[in-house]
Amino acid sequence: MTQERAVKTRAALIAGAAREFANYGYAASSVNRILDTTGCTKGAMYFHFASKQELAEAVLDAAATVYSTIATRWATEVDVHPLDAIAGLVDDAATAFSDEPALRAEARLSLEPEFIDRRPTLAWEEAAVQLAAEADELECLRNGFTAEKFGRVLAVSLAGHRLLAHIVPVGVTASVRSGYTESLDTVVAAAATKTAPTRHLVYAREQLSSSLD
Numbered sequence: 001m002t003q004e005r006a007v008k009t010r011a012a013l014i015a016g017a018a019r020e021f022a023n024y025g026y027a028a029s030s031v032n033r034i035l036d037t038t039g040c041t042k043g044a045m046y047f048h049f050a051s052k053q054e055l056a057e058a059v060l061d062a063a064a065t066v067y068s069t070i071a072t073r074w075a076t077e078v079d080v081h082p083l084d085a086i087a088g089l090v091d092d093a094a095t096a097f098s099d100e101p102a103l104r105a106e107a108r109l110s111l112e113p114e115f116i117d118r119r120p121t122l123a124w125e126e127a128a129v130q131l132a133a134e135a136d137e138l139e140c141l142r143n144g145f146t147a148e149k150f151g152r153v154l155a156v157s158l159a160g161h162r163l164l165a166h167i168v169p170v171g172v173t174a175s176v177r178s179g180y181t182e183s184l185d186t187v188v189a190a191a192a193t194k195t196a197p198t199r200h201l202v203y204a205r206e207q208l209s210s211s212l213d
Helices: 003-024 031-038 042-048 052-075 082-099 101-109 122-137 147-167 172-191 199-212
Strands: none
Touching: 003 031, 003 042, 003 052, 003 101, 031 042, 031 052, 052 082, 052 101, 052 122, 082 101, 082 122, 082 147, 082 172, 101 147, 122 147, 147 172
């Protein structure tokens, strides 16, 4: 197998496995079904991965790369208020959940005991805390609402929406996007000071107010 072909085969297997795990979860996923949908041979698979678990680990690595790319983009954005950057961070994550099977697979694999120590969202979570800390330095967070608390509450809320999407799978990607937006609006409206000069904050407060009316 040439190097170029090997790279393409490995990528195809990871993509196929991501779709399989996203649709069926880890235990119910079938290696044979992955091979059928990708057109790869069993020999080609075992050339790259010794087991289904190794293949799942590669899918989680792919998810971590997506989250890391999103995190880097917004954590290094210098011309955007940090609270607006957090809004971009969340919006990009919602888009990626829709577009990237690896992220939907991660949401299911993260519940399995084999992968309990994996945390592909870590770079994304750290970026959210970093941006919240920058907002705090600008005196845009209320007293007692630390950057760590902001990041933790937001991350847990978003994880809940990913979990619910697989428990109630109708309109999965649409429900995750709306859930992400709702969680972000609620956390920002609760955490930010009234004078925080951010475009997203005005929208968040309007949305929260209308939902309570």
